[in-house]
Each structure stands twice: as C-alpha cells, then as structure tokens.
Amino acid sequence: MATESDSSQGAFSRWVDSAIESPEKVYRAMFYVVMLFFLFTTLFPFYWLLVLALTPNEAITSFGFPPVPNGFNPEAFVNVFTTVPFHVYMFNSFVLGIATTAVVLVLASLAGYVFGRLDFPGKGPLMLLILAVSYFPPAAFIIPLFRLFTGNISLLGVSSPNLFNTPFSMVLPFSALFMPLSIFILSTFYGQIPDGLEDAARIEGTTRLGALFRVIMPLSAPGVATAGVLTFISVYNEFFFSFLMTSGEANNWAPIVWGILSYQGQYTQLYNLMAAASIVGVLPVAILVVVAQEKIVSGLTAGALKE
C-alpha cells in the first residue's frame, strides 16, 4: 500500500489484494480491532469518570464528543473525603473483604484438602452440591437472611442475634457465597501436591493439619493467591448484601457502595464527587490485582513442582 504505482486501484483494493496473498495480515488486523474494542470498553468508563470528577458540578450537564472536562476542579478528590467520611466507608469495605477472604481461605483450605487429597464415597456429588450453592441468585436468600440477622427468628425460645449493621451480617453471607469457587480452586491445587511431601511432613512431626498449613499451602501459593484475590475483589465490589444489610451510615459498617450513594441527597446530586469517589475506590483493587497478578503469573511459570 505504500507505493502508488498502480493508480487505477484505490489503497483499499490494493490492501485487499495483498491480504489475499498473505492472510496473516488479516489476522493481525482483526487482532488489533478486537483489542482496541476491548481496550475502549474497559478504559472508556474510567476516562468518563475522570472527566466527570474534574468537571465542576455546576457545569456537569452537557458534554460534546469526545467528552472533555468542562473546567478543571481537582479539589473534588479532596472534597470526596470532607463531604462524607469516604475513608471510613473504604475502611469498612477493606475490613469486610479481608475478613471474608480470611474465613474463606481457612475453611476452603480444609475443604480443599479433603476434596483434593482424600478419597471417600460421594466425593463428586458432594463437590457438585457445594458448587451449586454459588449458582443460587443472592436475592433468593435475602429475605430469610434479613429476618434471621435482625433477630426475628426464634428457635426453642432463643431468638437469632441482631447482626444488622454489624460486619457479620455481610461476612457470613459473603463467605457462604464465595466459598464454593475457592474450594474448587484449592482442591485442584492441593490435589497436585505429591503425597510424599505430606508424608514427609507428618513423619517430621506435623499433624495432617500442620502439613496442610506448613507444606501444602505454601507450595500452592499461586492457587491460594488466586482464590484470595478473587474473593477479596468479589466482596469489595459486592452490591446486594452490602446495600441491604446496613442502614448506610459509615459507623454502621456500610461499605463503599453506600459511600458513593451518600453524595446523592434529596435535592443535590454531587455527580463530580461520586465520580471521584469511584476512582478512589477502584485504585486499591487495581493495585492489588496488578501486584497479585505478577505473583500468580510468576508462581505458575516457576515450573512443575519437584519433590
């Protein structure tokens, strides 16, 4: 296409001719098109958030295309924290995420050990049953769980504890919902650790449980990291239970979703702050993913496990 020697043909026709001769060109072009499409759909929302965050709220109504900020107002990133205690909402989300991840990793490790390393009748069906839990729509659980966590259910004269507005009302359902996937991931990884290593650890002085935490888990670090990161991100991004299990105040363990919505009053909508808060809220997870991804990739490429 660089040479214009044949003037009877347009540039496009010449490109088509050469593409027929060497189809790799088409594949490369398709790759770029698809990649640009995904980059656009992934990154444009961030750009749009940045535009909104930098535009003063008074000027936020109309944008041309491509959208550019109507003004420059970086103060929004400070006002995010002064208007509402957004840092407390973030802290709440972190605590919920870390608590859930810890619960899930400990329990899923035990289950993963059993499913990955032991043989017992009914293993396959039981694994399917556990996985089925994660296919249930969370909405199916919300009303009974809400009644349970607000002390409205009593069994033998003992009423259920009031967990509304506490972290437990979210950590418990999160753990239950995100556990099956982690069990599945970990049982696959734990199942690949050679029996000899566990035997050696037990001979050297650990119990089965000790061998799990001292030898099998460290050797399955990529799997544990994968399960942990997936759980943390799922909790951090969770909307449904986070929205319904607290009344929305920062000191009632309301997570980020409530923080963002609290810029919206009955008469004012601080869209610029909502956008800025969204960016601030995404950053920690983005950093976590980048760091963890490197760890996961390095763990996976370290080669097959040798005894």
Place this chain on the structure above:
Amino acid sequence: MGKVILEDVTKRYADVTAVDKMNLEIEDGEFVTLVGPSGCGKSTTLETIAGLTIPTDGKITIADREVTNLPPKDRGIAMVFQNIALFPHMDVYDNISFGLRLRDYPKEEIDRRVDRASDIVQLEGMLDRMPDEMSGGQRQRVAIARAIVREPEVFLMDEPLANLDAKLRVHMRTELQRLHKELDTTIIYVTHDQAEAMTMSDRIAVIDGGELQQIAPPLVCYNEPANLFVAGFIGSPSMNFVEGEVTSTGLSTPNFDVEFDPGQLSGVAEGDHLTLGVRPEDVYLRQGSEGVANPTQSIPARTDVLEPMGDEIFVYLLTGDAAEPSMEADPETSKNQLLMSVSPDSDIEAEQDVEVVLDRERVHLFDTETGDAISHTLEFPATEAGAAETETEAEGDD
C-alpha cells in the same frame, strides 16, 4: 531402645489384603531389609510402622512402647522416601531442621545438630541451597540428613536409592552401610532389588503376597531358602527349578534322574512330587567338575544361548530329547531349560552337545505343592537319618 516388634499386623483394603498377619521382631541396631516384588506389601508394612497407615489388625511396638494407633510424629521414627520428598519451598538448612523447629529446640542446639548431620552426609557449604539446585545424590543426602538430625530410635527407608542412577546407587549403598555402622541405629529398609538387600542387611525379610516368607541373614536366605518363592527371588540370575517325582532311588524328572535315598528325608514318600532347585553356579560341565566332591550323574544337554558377562558366562542348556531351542518361552517348555554359569575362560560354544553335573551338596528339594523347602542338600549327614520313614516308603507307588 530401638527394637521394633510387629505382631499379627494386617492391613486390608476394600478388596485386597495388602499385609497378612505379619510377625517381625527387629533388634535394636539391626539393619533389616524388607524385600519382595512390586505390590507384595513391603511398603505397606513400612507405612504401618511409620504410622502413615493404620493397620486393620495387629500390634506394633517401637522401643518397648505400643505405637499401633499413634500418629507418625509420636513414634520416634524418621523416614527416607523413594521420591526423596524434600520440601521444595525450603532451603537445605530449613529442610534438615524442619522436625527440630517443629519441636521447639533452641536455636544453638538446632545449629549444632544440623552441622553434625550435614557433616556426616558431606553436605558442608550447601545449607543455603534450594533443593532444585541440587543433583539427585545431593538431594538424597539432604533427605538422609533430615532423618538423622532428629536422632530417632528407628530409621525407615522406602526404596531410597531407586531413583538414583546405577553408579550413584552403588556408591550410596556403601554410604548407607557406613552410616549404619556410625549411628548404630535400627534401620528398616524396603527394596525390590535383591542385590541391595543382600549387600546391606543384617537380616532379610522376604515378603510375597502380604505374607512373610522368610527372615534370615542374607546368606541363609541364599543358601537355605525356606520355600520356592525365596529360592527364586533371592539370587540373580534365578535358581533353576525342575519338577519331578520321587522314586525308590531318588528323583525322576522328565529329562534326567538325581539319585538320593528318599528314606533319609522326613515326610517324603515314593510318588511325591518334588521340585529340584539348583543355582546356576552349582551346575558344572562334566570335564571341569573335578573340584566338586559329590557330583550327580552326568546329564546330557545341548547349549542354546550364551551370555558372556565378563566375569562369567551364563549358558542356557536344553536338556532331554526335545533339545530344540524353543522360541515360545512359556514356563511349560522352559522346564527343559537349565541355566549354568561357567568361568569366562571355558571354550564353550552355542549349539554344542555337552554333559553337565550338579553339585549334590547344593541341590535343593522343595515340595511342589506347598513350595516349602525339604532339603538343601542331597548329601545327608548320617545323624539325620529318619528311621520312621521306612513304613511310608513302602506305600509309595512307582
């Protein structure tokens, strides 16, 4: 001390009995090898001693303490595995000191013991290496150091040399013997390699089908095998077996007869089916048999295949009329075959008619049905004469 006693130890899985009523008594400081073919239950036996497998039945005592249901960590044992099983995420120091750290030993004590153990197995200067930076032999030494550092009552070794190359294996064999001398600790060693068992052990326990066949010093197993299985398993190449029938003058096999007085053997009557066993080195060419004090009658044979090994030549002989090389080497036709070992300077050729004799003092007789050994010689000492057998002899038909 490190005495190990197994009483009627049995391990049954859903459909198989891996270990069947195993009784073993291993003395303190003894080097005992459990040997047998693959799947014979020797590894399962070791696992029950280690505590990695809990036996279905029976009792295990280590150092005067019943340990049958104790977890491995409370048994005072250390183990070296076939696949070495070093922890890949720990360096050599951490691997060796793993057990000591779990038991909260003080740091100086750990350092002292790790130094000593790495000294014994010659690992100086490698303590900060990771297992995947080491060769197979070095890794095996780390595994041994990890075992000796805890100063256990008993060492268990599950085919520790099986994954090493042949040269290193022979080297490590002597190392292990040296180690045993130095530490003077009970060692229970599992292998399927009878050469390893012969060279290292104080006693060999031959196991087949989950049952103990014989436990005895290596040369006793070799010279006086308790039954057909031990006779065939110990020794390489294997002992020759020829089935025959007892007559009034000895044993008659399809291709040759061996003379002896059946009355001298208790429980043997004319017409009984016995299996004659003779090792290749106890078969001689007739013209070279001057050194044999009590040769049998000469047996006509034809040489088939020669296997020069350098220090000796293995000669496959075909006996009997049907002296045709049988291509279909199924056990039925191979009963015409006799393996002989001759010195490398004998000028023997393939497809040659020869006459061979057996050393009567070293011919074994086994009961064909039960496999039990009846005699390990045909030259009976005068005192062994069984007078009572004369009656049963009369009943025997020809």
